[in-house]
Amino acid sequence: MAAAILALWNDYPADLAEEYASWHTFEHVPERLTVPGMEAARRYVSASQVETYFTLYDLEDISVIEHPAYIDLVRNPTPWSLKMRRNFSKVLRIPGKIAATGGKGIGGAANVQAYSVNRGKAQASVRALETLLYHLVTQSRLISFRVALAEPNQIYEVFSQDEKTDPDTVNVVVIAEGESVQSLVAVQNILTEQIQTTLEPQKILRNDLFTMLISYRGDEFPKDRTKIDTTRVSRRETDFTDPRPIRSYISP
Template identity: 50%
Template structure:
């Protein structure tokens, strides 16, 4: 298992869903996974009427991965498509975290993704109790798995500003809880929250989202050099070219069912 992860939340206009999905799947994530130390990536989403909420989880060998020259080159020298897509990001929260605990196996169809600001001592002291509590939920087959990370707040990032007041006596705590079904995680939501508040005593919630898994990639699916990622020039433009990934994404968006919160929840 990796020793760190990069958790990244962002909102994006729902009117651009088809282009975002194509860009993120065919250019952005494949480029990131050419970085040495990037192990895998998953994209989660909650689709809304005006804005979509996205969460991308990158598993890293260690935190030095996001300081690697290959990664910094991607940040500082984006493609034309990436540069254009960046303009529409909002509500960005980026947390590179050291992975402190985890349990379970497999990848769930959805995730409860939680981030909090907590006192440094409280954050470190809470890890064993959180691991025991969440581990018991895995053993009882109530959740599929989990991982917990700790991070220094407000880490510098050259692309987006995160306007949070600095506090030297805090750590960010990220908890990803995976489930087989959305309804099963909805049932566990209050119990997970109670465990976290009892063990962690957070000072401030940063994110509390229940999201569906859209796609997952592993780094060995891609070449080791960003220049070998297929050129994106055919994928973007005002109108998607027929038969391109963006065209297929557009067709998929037309057929997408309503957001899960509006769908009927299974009985039982």
Template identity: 30%
Template structure:
């Protein structure tokens, strides 16, 4: 099963250990249901850093790119709940990429996820996309792997929201995002040490070293799920 739609919201942030339990309670029991009630939001998944650190990776799968600028979504971004208002300042080092799905193969949810945030060199975007497409078609069939998805940021033209202002900083964004999911962590590490080394990606047309993260599944919820 590929990602559920033509767009995705990919986010990374750090959460201090003393806030983690409340954060996951809020994120699971209020925030995910709130977002999945909005038009076009199909599935929400949260992974936590496998090294036990503070990092989280969150992926919302969206039916269309227009869901990122719908009146209903903007209304929520500009009127956060009291609980959201309390938690938002603790979302540190936020990277928030509003993307279009370029390619998606295999399963959208698995026990582990590896993310790479990268950019093509000038003039090399078509070559990089073609090279990654050839790889991610085959990866879901490998032992230990389940899905691979290539996203490209396309930020809607909307102003800063109340949630962004509460966090206190302008959100950064990735350029391109590669997400590889698997049920065996070592299979993901193997990709990083072979096809997805910095030099291999640069040979495909990527610019510099990617930002890489490895995560374990914390929570996944689809539209219509009720806790």
């Protein structure tokens, strides 16, 4: 079971959403999953803002993001990755250690909340929050949940992050999973109220409902980034009335 997560939020221009989806699906996440200790990943899109995305990686432990293979991906992007990086905005990246979990399974949607919380109160607040979230699971209002604690203002070489917080705080990420966005809409207000009452945050970093687009297992991909197959035809360039572009990708 993962001991840590890497949570990332970003916006991307709507007119480039098709290329973003292809790149993220066929190159970006598969490359990340070549890193030892990267166990799984999921990509989400906001239920309210199409250009807002959330990506969640399961890590064997927090040191995975310091592995030379991961650093190589960050510092030596492919030409496609370098091109795609130019259009990211509103980036928030939080690597954190799992502090609480409950329930079973992966839902079709998630309410993801992130807060800056007083460091001295964080551990006790998370324990209280775990009890509250577990109660919602026993009521069948949530499928599962995870809570992670993270150091604030962690440096990321690729993008600057606007959400600077007090160094005497910690970041708390809450991932509450449900069957669908509709099922989470019914519980979001009470969930948010309980989380904020329990954590007493100094700053709200994120609170959004997401639909899951795709889930990946780390063992689905080779452990050598050079063997990731990124050869794809854009949907915009493919004429589905003519089978030849599709046939060209099928081995004889």
